[in-house]
Amino acid sequence: MRIGIHTTGAWFQGPHFLHSSHLRFKLQSSVSYSKVIPCLQDECKDFLPWLRRKSGTEISSILSIGSSVYGRSLFASEFIQAGDCILKVPFNVQITPDNVLPEINSFLGKDIGNTARLSIVILVEKKMGQDSEWAPYINSLPRVGEMHSTIFWTKDDLEMVKKSAVYQETINQQAQIEKEYLSVRPALDHFPEFFEDITLKDFMHAHAIVGSRAWGSSKGLSLVPFADFLNHDGVSEALLLSDEDKQTSEVIADRDYAPGEEVLIRYGKFPNATLLMDFGFTLPYNIYDQVQICVSVPQVRSAKGKGRGIPQSLRACARILSATSIQELKELVTEAAQNDGRLARRPLKNRSREIEAHKLLLLQVFNLIQEYGASIESLGPTYASSVGVLALRRKMALDLLTGELRVLRSASSWLKNYCATLSGGNNHA
Secondary structure, three states, X not given: OOEEEEEOOEEEOOOOOOOOOOOOOOOOOOOOOOEOEEOOOHHHHHHHHHHHHHHOOOOOOOEEEXXXXXXXXXXXXXXXXXXXXXEEEEHHHOEOHHHOOHHHHOOOOOOOOHHHHHHHHHHHHHHXXXXXXXXXXXXXXXXXXXXXXXXXXXXXXXXXXXXXXXXXXXXXXXXXXXXXXXXXXXXXXXXHHHHOOOOHHHXXXXXXXXXXXXXXXXXXXXXXXXXXXXXXXXXXXXXXXXXXXXXXXXXXXOOOEOOOEEOEEOOOOOOHHHHHHHHOOOOOOOOOOOOOEEEEOOOOOOOXXXXXXXXXXXXXXXXXXXXXXXXXXXXXXXXHHHOOOOOOOOOOOOHHHHHHHHHHHHHHHHHHHHHHHHHXXXXXXXXXXXXXXXXXXXXXXXXXXXXXXXXXXXXXXXXXXXXXXXXXXXXXO
């Protein structure tokens, strides 16, 4: 749960006591593993031999490229045991911001970030076509119509998730990418042979590819061919790890796989909001889901449950907002100075005021639950037979909103339990 105070249309993070924190309730997760169909296209069959030749070493002898409901995937071509190293991709066949052509790099300012630089590399290599040394990899990357990150959603599509913070964050992300495009455009104009026909849409596509496929590395970011065919499982313990001494990136299997079974890794402990915005997919039941709560403050005050709990920073915020006088605020400041310096972190000494503060939060959560329920209902029933881009995005919107609603209901349960405990006479910290 990210927290903030919303007053007169602006977001603020308060001093010291309002740190970005997340409310995550542990949810049981059942993951279904899809059967992968071997890819029969020549580009699939030729990809791994090409990468092996380019790197001069074996990449993987136990994984093959296939197609699943998630798109291009990797599956076990023989039995895999937990602890097996399933792939090794040397650094010399990874694409990094250092791959920007020197003549182009000389026109790029130091303020141009790694994502924009790597996007430029993709645009150049794509323009070179089959003459590119990376052609097999560039040809394997998803096209615009195959990507479902929210920056590609239409205005009508985005309306489906308007209740979620994803809506505004997507608009902000689109604006940021456009800003980066305008920053690099003067440099690109020096090389019409590569960029004459490049538009904001093309740059956004390349930017999204980097955002969804690149890993952090000693070079800033790295595209790791073949490894980025691995799909995400939120409960997997397998990760892509880089070894600077061996100059390779590798994946160690976290469980056994039978031949023909899709092999998965974990991209990170991401909620559906992140998965949808950055990767273009959601999970039906994501144990890392979180929700952003906006506490409305109509005016500045004058001088006159159950689950895993609510973040202390949000509870502190509620205690401050429920203060009815300057004297109460001064008492909170004094108490903070006598302890760890963080404002309103301890339960209020006046039990009634403590209950009132948490009922303020409970009211906000209750209102959000009602609003989320209405948004979900407006999406209508889902049908397994539904196909097409709109049906897919509608399903992802439903996963996002349903997951955030689960978090809100768990928060409501905790708050009710806390207030009831205090009302019963027990001191509950």
